[in-house]
Amino acid sequence: MAKKLDVKEKAKDILEEALDREAVDVLARISREMQQIFDENPQPSEADVVRIVTDYFSSDGKSEQFIANWIDTACEHCRSRGLGEEDQPKAMLSDLGVFRFMNFLMEKGLTDDQVHIVLRGAVQRANDVENG
Numbered sequence: 693m694a695k696k697l698d699v700k701e702k703a704k705d706i707l708e709e710a711l712d713r714e715a716v717d718v719l720a721r722i723s724r725e726m727q728q729i730f731d732e733n734p735q736p737s738e739a740d741v742v743r744i745v746t747d748y749f750s751s752d753g754k755s756e757q758f759i760a761n762w763i764d765t766a767c768e769h770c771r772s773r774g775l776g777e778e779d780q781p782k783a784m785l786s787d788l789g790v791f792r793f794m795n796f797l798m799e800k801g802l803t804d805d806q807v808h809i810v811l812r813g814a815v816q817r818a819n820d821v822e823n824g
Contacts, residue, residue: 699812706809710797710800715796718796745763762791
């Protein structure tokens with residue numbers, strides 16, 4: 693348990709040191725947007741996910757090739773985790789959220805290691821909230 697708290701504290705320290713209030717607001721907006729996507733698509737199909745991902749990346753100016761590669765990579769990632777087909781669309785939406793967080797943090801100058809710690813801390817915090 694001490695290790696979990698340590699990672700969450702490290703993540704919090706990294707965010708406090710590296711991000712200003714505006715950046716924290718952007719992260720909160722990403723979180724709200726992703727929650728809305730999940731609320732609107734509680735049992736998404738693969739077609740739903742392709743549409744959501746395509747809409748998001750198209751509005752962000754990404755190319756069709758980038759989008760196709762991202763979707764293929766997300767599908768492969770789901771399979772490599774041993775997820776069944778029924779669980780893959782939700783996992784792909786989760787991957788979109790993680791991608792958005794990671795991309796933003798890297799744009800703000802965090803290192804790969806710092807981003808990894810922040811994401812581990814976020815996962816642990818989410819698990820703590822989910823488990824009581």
